[in-house]
Amino acid sequence: MAETERPGGRPLSPHLFIYRPMLTMIMSILHRATGAALYLGTGLLAWFLLAASIDVTAFETASWFLRSIYGQAVLLGFTWALMQHFLGGLRHALWDRGVWMDHPQREWLAQATLWGGLALTALAWALAWLMG
Amino acid sequence: MESKDTLRTQRSRVGRLGASRSGTGDNARMRMTSIALVPLTVAFMVMVLDLVSKDYNAVRSYLGHPLPALLMLLFIGAGVLHMQIGMKAIIEDYVHGPHLKEAALTANVFFAVSAGLACAYAVLRIGFA
Numbered sequence: 001m002a003e004t005e006r007p008g009g010r011p012l013s014p015h016l017f018i019y020r021p022m023l024t025m026i027m028s029i030l031h032r033a034t035g036a037a038l039y040l041g042t043g044l045l046a047w048f049l050l051a052a053s054i055d056v057t058a059f060e061t062a063s064w065f066l067r068s069i070y071g072q073a074v075l076l077g078f079t080w081a082l083m084q085h086f087l088g089g090l091r092h093a094l095w096d097r098g099v100w101m102d103h104p105q106r107e108w109l110a111q112a113t114l115w116g117g118l119a120l121t122a123l124a125w126a127l128a129w130l131m132g
Numbered sequence: 133m134e135s136k137d138t139l140r141t142q143r144s145r146v147g148r149l150g151a152s153r154s155g156t157g158d159n160a161r162m163r164m165t166s167i168a169l170v171p172l173t174v175a176f177m178v179m180v181l182d183l184v185s186k187d188y189n190a191v192r193s194y195l196g197h198p199l200p201a202l203l204m205l206l207f208i209g210a211g212v213l214h215m216q217i218g219m220k221a222i223i224e225d226y227v228h229g230p231h232l233k234e235a236a237l238t239a240n241v242f243f244a245v246s247a248g249l250a251c252a253y254a255v256l257r258i259g260f261a
Contacts, residue, residue, distance in 0.1 A: 036222060039215045042247040045208075049254035052191050053261070059188045086173055089166050096163075124177060132184040 023110040031088040034081040041078045079124050084117035158217050165214035172207040179204065195258045204255050212248035216240060 019025065051062035065071045091109050095101055100109050139156045179200055183191055194200055223236045 032222065035215070035218045039219050042211070042215065042244075042251070046247050046250040046254070049195075049204075049251050049258075052188070052195065053254040053257040056188050059191070063188075082173065082177075086170075090170070093166065124181070127181050128184045131181055 023114070024106055027088060027091070027110045027113050030084055031092070034085040034088070037081045038078070038085060041081070044074070044078070076121070076125065080117060080121040083120040083124070084113070087113045087116045087120070158220065161213060162217045165210045165217070168206070168210040169214060172203065172210055175203045176207045192258050192261075195255060198259075201255050201259050205252055208248055208251045208255075212244050216244035219244070 048062050048066070051058040066075060091113050094109065095106075100106060139160075179194075182200075183194060186194060195204065219240045220237060223233065223240060227233045227236045
């Protein structure tokens with residue numbers, strides 16, 4: 001995507017960097033990026049569940065990693081990715097039905113996705129801390 | 133003869149026409165899994181919060197009960213189909229070249245199926261062990 005020449009030496013016209021970053025555009029990019037991150041995160045879920053299904057040792061290893069600083073960072077990232085992607089999905093569901101696609105409603109929806117995602121992440125972690 | 137895919141003409145079904153050859157099915161499945169995942173993700177988050185404080189035996193006991201187990205299995209099933217279609221779209225957009233694209237799409241299906249099966253196996257093993 002960073003190439004500026006096509007095979008044959010002909011230039012590629014600007015197609016990516018000419019756009020000013022708009023919130024709706026960023027939300028769209030994040031929707032795809034969080035989706036990809038969650039895709040990979042399934043591996044982590046599989047690890048945890050398999051560990052719980054095998055024996056104590058396997059479970060303690062998985063548990064130790066998840067409680068470590070790296071594990072906590074990964075979990076925090078995945079929580080946010082899930083919340084962001086979830087709210088983004090709701091946004092797309094509304095847009096599929098033609099709801100709030102006009103300006104400025106789509107901007108509000110994009111804002112709600114962003115701040116809602118962060119708020120839900122904070123809420124989830126607060127609850128986890130209270131319950132753990 | 134009744135057509136199951138109402139968004140396609142008979143000719144397009146037979147001739148595998150349309151730029152991506154197939155997509156209506158993916159589209160429908162994406163929308164269905166997305167709807168299913170709204171309540172299922174909420175359920176998943178509730179279960180995760182419940183599991184945070186639990187040790188090995190408590191986790192096994194929790195996931196051994198039918199309701200958490202079934203919700204987890206449904207979440208995994210819908211999630212895996214959802215993610216396979218989503219990643220397929222990403223690969224189709226960014227991966228080019230005749231063999232690389234095919235390989236990536238195949239790897240996508242294999243990963244999705246493997247991850248789903250691993251999670252499902254684990255839940256069932258806990259339940260029946």
